[in-house]
Amino acid sequence: MTAEAIVTVCGLTKSFGREETETQVLRGIDLSIRRAEMVALLGPSGSGKSTLLTILGTLMRASGGSHDMLGVDLMRASDAQRTEFRSRHLGFVFQFHHLLSDLTALENVMMPAASAAGRETRAMRARATELLNAVGLSDHLDYRPSAMSGGQRQRAAVARALINNPALVLADEPTGNLDRKSADQVMDLIQKINQTTGASFIISTHDEHIAARCSRRIGLLDGNIVAS
Amino acid sequence: MNAYAVKLALRHLFSHPAQTALLMLGVALGVAVFIFMSALIGGLATLLTLRTVGSIPHIVLEEPDHDPAVLVPSIGALVVLQKDLSRRNQISIWQPAIPIAEQTPGVTFVSPQIRGAAFVERGQAVASVGVIGVMPGKLSAIADIDAAIVEGSSDLLADGILIGSRLARDLGLRVGQIVRLTSDRGRARSLHIGGIFTLGVASADRQAVYMNFSTARALFDLPTGISRIEIKVQPAIDAPRIAARLRSATALKATAWTEDNTQLFEGLDAQARTGTIIKIFALVTIMVGITSAMSLSVVRRQSEIGIMRAMGAGKTFVVSIFVLEGTLIGLIGALVGTGVTWLALAPLPPVAQVARGGLPIDQAQGGFLVAVVLTTLAGALASIQPALRASRIDPVEVIGS
Numbered sequence: 001m002t003a004e005a006i007v008t009v010c011g012l013t014k015s016f017g018r019e020e021t022e023t024q025v026l027r028g029i030d031l032s033i034r035r036a037e038m039v040a041l042l043g044p045s046g047s048g049k050s051t052l053l054t055i056l057g058t059l060m061r062a063s064g065g066s067h068d069m070l071g072v073d074l075m076r077a078s079d080a081q082r083t084e085f086r087s088r089h090l091g092f093v094f095q096f097h098h099l100l101s102d103l104t105a106l107e108n109v110m111m112p113a114a115s116a117a118g119r120e121t122r123a124m125r126a127r128a129t130e131l132l133n134a135v136g137l138s139d140h141l142d143y144r145p146s147a148m149s150g151g152q153r154q155r156a157a158v159a160r161a162l163i164n165n166p167a168l169v170l171a172d173e174p175t176g177n178l179d180r181k182s183a184d185q186v187m188d189l190i191q192k193i194n195q196t197t198g199a200s201f202i203i204s205t206h207d208e209h210i211a212a213r214c215s216r217r218i219g220l221l222d223g224n225i226v227a228s
Numbered sequence: 229m230n231a232y233a234v235k236l237a238l239r240h241l242f243s244h245p246a247q248t249a250l251l252m253l254g255v256a257l258g259v260a261v262f263i264f265m266s267a268l269i270g271g272l273a274t275l276l277t278l279r280t281v282g283s284i285p286h287i288v289l290e291e292p293d294h295d296p297a298v299l300v301p302s303i304g305a306l307v308v309l310q311k312d313l314s315r316r317n318q319i320s321i322w323q324p325a326i327p328i329a330e331q332t333p334g335v336t337f338v339s340p341q342i343r344g345a346a347f348v349e350r351g352q353a354v355a356s357v358g359v360i361g362v363m364p365g366k367l368s369a370i371a372d373i374d375a376a377i378v379e380g381s382s383d384l385l386a387d388g389i390l391i392g393s394r395l396a397r398d399l400g401l402r403v404g405q406i407v408r409l410t411s412d413r414g415r416a417r418s419l420h421i422g423g424i425f426t427l428g429v430a431s432a433d434r435q436a437v438y439m440n441f442s443t444a445r446a447l448f449d450l451p452t453g454i455s456r457i458e459i460k461v462q463p464a465i466d467a468p469r470i471a472a473r474l475r476s477a478t479a480l481k482a483t484a485w486t487e488d489n490t491q492l493f494e495g496l497d498a499q500a501r502t503g504t505i506i507k508i509f510a511l512v513t514i515m516v517g518i519t520s521a522m523s524l525s526v527v528r529r530q531s532e533i534g535i536m537r538a539m540g541a542g543k544t545f546v547v548s549i550f551v552l553e554g555t556l557i558g559l560i561g562a563l564v565g566t567g568v569t570w571l572a573l574a575p576l577p578p579v580a581q582v583a584r585g586g587l588p589i590d591q592a593q594g595g596f597l598v599a600v601v602l603t604t605l606a607g608a609l610a611s612i613q614p615a616l617r618a619s620r621i622d623p624v625e626v627i628g629s
Contacts, residue, residue, distance in 0.1 A: 059538055059624050080542065087540020094627055098535040102239040112539035119231040160539070172627075 005032040006167050006200060007056060012065035014051055014223075025051045027223040028065065033168065033202060038194045040211035041204040043220035049204040050172055052220065056202065057090055057170045058082040070167060087116040091161030091169040091199070095176040097153040099145040099160070105132060105152075106141040109160045116164075124163070131159035135189050151182030158189055162197065171203045175210060187213055230548050237552035240525065248557070251521045255561025256568065258514040259603050262507050263569045263594040269503030270593025273496045274579045277464050280492055281485050283371040283427050285339075285458035286467040289329070289474060291319045292481040318453035325457060325478040332477070334461045334470045337369035342444040343455040345412040348391075348437065353399045357391075357437045359411070361444020370458050373425050373438060379403050380423030384440045388422035392433035396424045409437070413449040511606050514561075518554050518610035526550065526618045533618050534626025543619035550615035551608055558607020562600040570596060 012029040015022050025048045033039060043049050054060040055067065058074055067074045070089060074082060091112075099108045107120075109128035114120045132141055135155040137148075145153050154174065161169050171190070175183035187210060194201050203214060211217050219227035241248045319325070322340060329338045342361035347354055367382055367390075368374045374382045378393060380403035389409070391401065401407065403421050410416040419439070427433055445451060457480075461470050467484035475482040486493050526533070533546055573591045582588045 054624050057538070059627075083537075083540055083542050086538070090540075092538055094535075098531060098627070100532050100535070102236075102243040111536065112541075114232045115536055115539065115541035115545055118233070118545075120235070164540075 004034040006035050007031075007033040007069045008066070009056070009062075009068075010066045012052075012055065012067060013063045014048075014055060014060075015063050025223050026055075026062070029223075029225060031218070031225065033200050035167070036194065036198045036200060037216060038191070038201045038214045039203065040214035040217045041202055041220060042206070042211055042217055044206075047220040048223040049220055053170045053172050053202065053204055056168070057092060058086045084116075087112060088164060089167045091164065091166035093154075093157050093161045093169065093171040093174040095173040097145065097150075097157040099153055099156060101145055104142045104144055105137055105148065105156045108145070108156060109163055111163075112160060113163045128159070128163060131162055132156065134193070135159045136185075149182075151178055151185060154178060154182070154186050155189060158186060158193070162193060162199065165197070166199055168200045168202065171201060173204055173206070175205070175207065183207075183210070230545065233545060233548040233552055236549045237556055240529070240549070240553050241556060247521075251517065251557055252561040252564060254517045255514050255557060255603060255607070256565035258510045258517070259562050259565025259599050260569045260572075261510045262599045262603075263566060263596060264573075264589070265503050265506045265510070266599070267573060267589045267591055267594040268587060269499055271579045271582075271588035271590030272499060274590050274593070275582065275588040276492065276496065278580060280489060281464045283429050283432060284485060285370050286461045286464050286485050287459040287471045287474060288483045289319070289325060289457040289459065289478060289480040290455075290483070291317050292479070318450060318455060319457070319480065320453045322454045322457065325480060328477050329457065329459055329474060332470060332473060334463075334466050335459055336462045337366075337460040339363070339366040339369040339458045340441075340454045341456055341458055342441065342448055342450055344444070344448040346437070346447070347410045348395070348399065349408045349410070350399050350401060350405070355395060355399055356435070357395065357409075358435050359409070359437045359439060359444060359447070361439050361441045361448070363441045367438065370460060371427055371432065373427075376425040376427045377423045378426050380421065382423055382425075384438065385422060386440050386443055387419055388440070389419045390423045390425055390438040391421055392436055393424050393426040394430065394434040395437070396421075398434070409447070411447045411449075413447070415447050415449060417443070417447060419443075511602060514558070514603060515606045515610040518557055518607050519613060521557070522550060522554050522611045522614035523617070525553070526614045526621075530618070530621050531626045533621045534623040537621065538623035538627060546619040546621075547612075547615040550618050551611050554611020554615070555604055555608040558610075559600070559604040561607070562603035565603070566596045566600055569594065 009029055009031050012026055013024070014026040015024045017023055029052060041049050041052065051060070055062050062075065072085060074085065077085065100111060103111065106125070106128050109131055110120055110124045113124045129141060132138060135158055137152060137155055137159070140148060140152060145156070148156065154177070158174070174190070175186050178186060190201060190203070191213060193199060203210065205211055217227065218225060326338055326340060329335055340363060344359050346357055346359045348357050362384070364384070367384060373390060382390065384390065396402070401421055403424060406418050406420050408416060408418050425433070461467050464485065468486050471482040471484040474480070536546065570591070573589055573594065576589050576591065579588045579590045
């Protein structure tokens, strides 16, 4: 653990079910992520990658261990506090873009900030425009997701993850649904943002090519870290 | 109110315009049923009341019955009291009661009257009648005799009377003819027929005879007193309340029309209850429709809801989106329904002018504002359950799937 660490988990466990049906998915994870770090989370299906990301993203509580981020004990925080923390400090990119079909690209990018504030502001609009420019979608601000390509949607989703200037972006197979060219574009973008904003990224992937572009690799097998 | 929740609710509504329009049409139809039933039940009650109480006094003030006083109370003894029937019932000091009645809120007309039984003779033909002596200018205070005149005029001269058309037919009488009228006090006088009226009420058209107040005084031997004071009120349904007030203010016996028409009152009450049940069913139907549509909307949008929750949207925010959506469906549907129903009912004639066989629909009793408020409320209530379900969607499950 260093002074730069923004996230620290110690002895993190997660199990589903009870007694004889209990399944242990995470078996005591010790991990810390430093500011501006870009981490690849590797492992086969069922190794616990998505569960770890979900817990780090405060979408699920761990069964045991500790989970601290930016000085907040997230294991003890209430659901409402975790929701607020998530909206302020975390960003998400999923394998599927999950853009809201009724909103334009610009509105989708503003959504996390607007839903927290209860309204859209000029500052949000300016920030969302800037982010869409940065991901190469300046000509698609008013496009609905249905009028955009898969790569464009995923780039819009990356922009959405950054609207609140998060300290940590969790990306679960962000290029899993994209062709190689689009995947490279998205990874170029993530790298650029990582370098310019200082946001840390944890990218879950099966793809060695993607992992090779990260500054650190963490291997996960049967709920344990096997390589870091 | 959360402006962003309003924006998202509107986007949800307008993202599937045909489906939303169909849903709002259903709400509008429910609202139309609500308003139509209110206007019809209310109009029917008004028509029945008008027909029943249109030509009768709403309140009658009379001298109260005086039971003989027992001067020496006898414990354990049976006391039999006999009412004094030897004296005529009259209001001896009636003048102070007139301004009191006239100034009572809700009272529209006050008519002091001299009443009595009499015989009308023409040749060998004789008919028993009820004479109503009215003051000048008060002829149409209770029943609209001026409008009911079918022959002659409504002027009440000292030697003239107005009779009903059935009495005229029974005795073969015409305007200008002379009849002999003998009162129950034994006084007789020859009077000429000034006018013939048709009120449409058989008993009145056969037995009522209107005459000048002064002539009636002489004929019924009432030099100072009067028989009764008849009063009209608006609305007629308030008669019992106003009668109670007049009773205490004048110390006279005040009888409201409702006391003699309890069956009509019960009928109107049953009719109003039926209308209320139908209106409740209309509202419940609206609520069921909105609930099912909102439930479908939640199922269809669960991935979007999950992603919003993952991005930091609180449960309250999610609930507010769907409650607003349901409220907007209720409000817009209600406005469309009330607008269309208002336009549809506008050309219909007022209840008082409804032709025989026509529907007595009173637009004023349609409860348009109540329908809008209740339907909007119903929309909000109907969406609470789906909204709560939406707020409980687990983002992890949605994202994972």
